[in-house]
Amino acid sequence: MSRVEDRSHYRLPAEWERQSALLLTWPNPDGAWSANLDAIESDYVALVEAALRHQRVVLLVPKGSRRDRDRLGEDRPGLHRIEARYNDTWIRDYGPITLCRVGQRLALDFHFGGWGGKHESGLDNLVNTHLARHPLFDDIEFRQCHLEIEGGAIECNGDGLLLVNRHCMRTRMPFLDDAELDHELSRWLNLKRVLGIDVEPLPGDDTDGHIDTLARFVRRDAIAFQSLADDAATRDLNGQLEALRDADGRPFELFSLPHPDDTDPQLPASYANFILINGAVLVPQYNSRFDADARDRLAQLFPDRTVEGVPGATLTTQGGGPHCASMQIPTALN
Structure with a gap:
């Protein structure tokens, strides 16, 4: 698919670096959201509106449906629609993972298997092939990869360090040991x-423990993590993060995010599922008394960005959150 063979000069940018667009997928009226369509569409309107205040949005929409136009309007500055066929809205996990170098971008199209075969994913797995042919992506090279890597399963600090949850990775690709996967x-x-x-x-969480529900880089040398319902589990997560070292052998500064213990304990409500876009942090809100606290803590970690709440409660009913529902398209390096 791609003319690019040498990746050695490319870098996987951190999410806080400059973006050219945020990629989203409008809920399919015939898909998993059909029983709760009005609520999820309202939440997507809020998410699109929040992102458009800061940057361009590329929105995948179902072929033949006009529901997104009825809710968002026909023509919006900065909003670009692409008609496509897809199974579900979680484009973080099947969208392109984009590397950058000076003046060039390389989008990696990893295999997507519906989180280990739990859900139908044939159409989702073809989305990047469709994007690669679309004029909006003419200046990005695409390359396919056989590995089953989901965007929500990896977290990068922009300086060559990648954070993963081994539990997820081993479940997804049991034929590779840790060293082979690394x-x-x-x-x-x-x-x-x-x-x-x-x-x-x-x-x-049926992703087997995506890292973007647990811990996220907030600087190259700092990580924010989600406090868990069980105190012992939180201590274990904190201890494992404390044991990590950067490329120079230094520990990371750690910051906890509150646990929304007044939400449904069977749903994966996580404030670590925030989205970084140009000049802003979009923080999931769960109608919890801890929503404001989560916004305040992330505002302290990103003092140069606007912090805005976006709906997250409905998204959790299908096992995800705002970060799971989005994928950033970074700009090429200068």
């Missing part, structure tokens, strides 16, 4: 080192 990740993403924790997924 080699493949490093080779494809041009990494210095893969950092791993090993924790069970949140209740209701």
